[in-house]
Amino acid sequence: MSTESPDKEFLDGIRKTLDASVDNLDEQTLLRLRRIRLDVLESAVKRRRLFGIPRWVTAGGFATVAVVAVTISIWLTSFQQRLPVRHVEEVEILTTQEHLELYEDLDFYRWLTDAEMKGKER
Amino acid sequence: MRRKDEKGADLDSLPELNLFLAEVEKRAFMMARFATSNADEALDLVQDAMFEFVKRYTDRPAAEWNVLFYRILQSRITDWYRRASVRNRFRHWFGVNDGNEGEDPFLNIADPSAPDPAEMMSRRNTAEALEKAVRRLPLRQRQAFLLRAWEGLDVAQTATAMGCSEGSVKTHYSRAVHALRALLEEYRP
Numbered sequence: 001m002s003t004e005s006p007d008k009e010f011l012d013g014i015r016k017t018l019d020a021s022v023d024n025l026d027e028q029t030l031l032r033l034r035r036i037r038l039d040v041l042e043s044a045v046k047r048r049r050l051f052g053i054p055r056w057v058t059a060g061g062f063a064t065v066a067v068v069a070v071t072i073s074i075w076l077t078s079f080q081q082r083l084p085v086r087h088v089e090e091v092e093i094l095t096t097q098e099h100l101e102l103y104e105d106l107d108f109y110r111w112l113t114d115a116e117m118k119g120k121e122r
Numbered sequence: 123m124r125r126k127d128e129k130g131a132d133l134d135s136l137p138e139l140n141l142f143l144a145e146v147e148k149r150a151f152m153m154a155r156f157a158t159s160n161a162d163e164a165l166d167l168v169q170d171a172m173f174e175f176v177k178r179y180t181d182r183p184a185a186e187w188n189v190l191f192y193r194i195l196q197s198r199i200t201d202w203y204r205r206a207s208v209r210n211r212f213r214h215w216f217g218v219n220d221g222n223e224g225e226d227p228f229l230n231i232a233d234p235s236a237p238d239p240a241e242m243m244s245r246r247n248t249a250e251a252l253e254k255a256v257r258r259l260p261l262r263q264r265q266a267f268l269l270r271a272w273e274g275l276d277v278a279q280t281a282t283a284m285g286c287s288e289g290s291v292k293t294h295y296s297r298a299v300h301a302l303r304a305l306l307e308e309y310r311p
Contacts, residue, residue: 010303011271017252018272022148032165033147040172041140044180 139180142187143172150195153268156256157199158206167202171195189275192283196265203261255305259298262286266294267302 147168154164171194179190256264262284269280270291280295281288 007299011299014252014302014306015272017249018152021249021253022152025148025151029151029161029165030148033151033168036165036169036172037140037143037147040143040169040176041136043173044136044139044176047177 135180135184138184139176142184142191146188146191147172149273150191153195153265154199156253156264156268157203157261159257163202167195167198171198174198188273189279189282192269192273192275193285196269196283197285199265200261251306255302258305259301262290263294263298263301266291267298270295271299 150168150171151164154167155161158164158167171191174194175187175191178194179187182190256267259267265284266280269275269283270277275283277288277291280291284291284294
């Protein structure tokens with residue numbers, strides 16, 4: 001404690017002198033400092049108008065986008081599952097530009113062909 | 123509910139920011155002037171530091187603003203110091219002397235309002251001696267001293283503001299106090 005006391009006294013004196021220097025700054029410097037502060041505050045307001053979107057809006061936006069993305073992916077998955085493609089070979093049938101009626105009634109044409117064959121055999 | 127202006131900008135922290143900047147601007151100016159010995163350069167440094175502070179840190183809690191602002195200011199002062207050293211070296215090499223010895227900083231200090239001229243002179247002499255002594259300190263010692271002794275930052279905060287270790291802060295501060303003691307011996311009561 002006894003070693004700290006002279007230091008404290010010395011430093012308090014310096015602090016007071018420095019504070020007095022600040023209090024005695026000339027009017028021109030004070031005006032320029034005030035001008036700088038106002039410019040800085042104005043820039044802060046501009047920045048907040050640009051980037052200060054409320055966080056709940058940002059969070060809500062992200063949540064909405066996420067929900068939409070999940071919904072679309074689920075819908076597409078279920079759509080893909082409804083496709084009657086069971087084998088890779090059938091992809092060609094589905095992607096062909098030709099008339100699909102033949103493939104849709106394939107069983108009928110097979111039966112018709114069999115019936116004709118049997119008729120000929122008789 | 124937070125207050126907005128007509129365009130939706132959040133204005134709640136602006137009065138707080140204004141108060142903070144008003145509180146630090148004079149001491150920041152003095153610190154910059156100690157480093158540059160020039161009022162215009164000091165004002166430029168304060169302005170740069172304030173703009174950078176608003177750009178980067180006003181979203182942070184207000185309790186951290188002091189340290190963060192001084193970190194930027196000290197960084198700007200150090201950059202200025204480096205540029206000035208290089209400039210002076212070039213001037214020395216090429217023998218350029220522009221005759222500018224720097225303005226007398228005390229021309230910008232208003233007369234104290236003390237009625238007693240002797241006391242006024244004494245205070246003025248003490249302030250002059252102190253400013254000269256602080257200017258004579260090496261940059262890092264001066265930064266550590268002003269942040270610790272004047273701004274009241276603790277060792278950890280000063281280390282953050284100076285971008286160095288706490289051990290370095292203690293060393294710089296201790297050396298600064300010893301140097302000032304020696305330089306201001308005759309002004310001690």
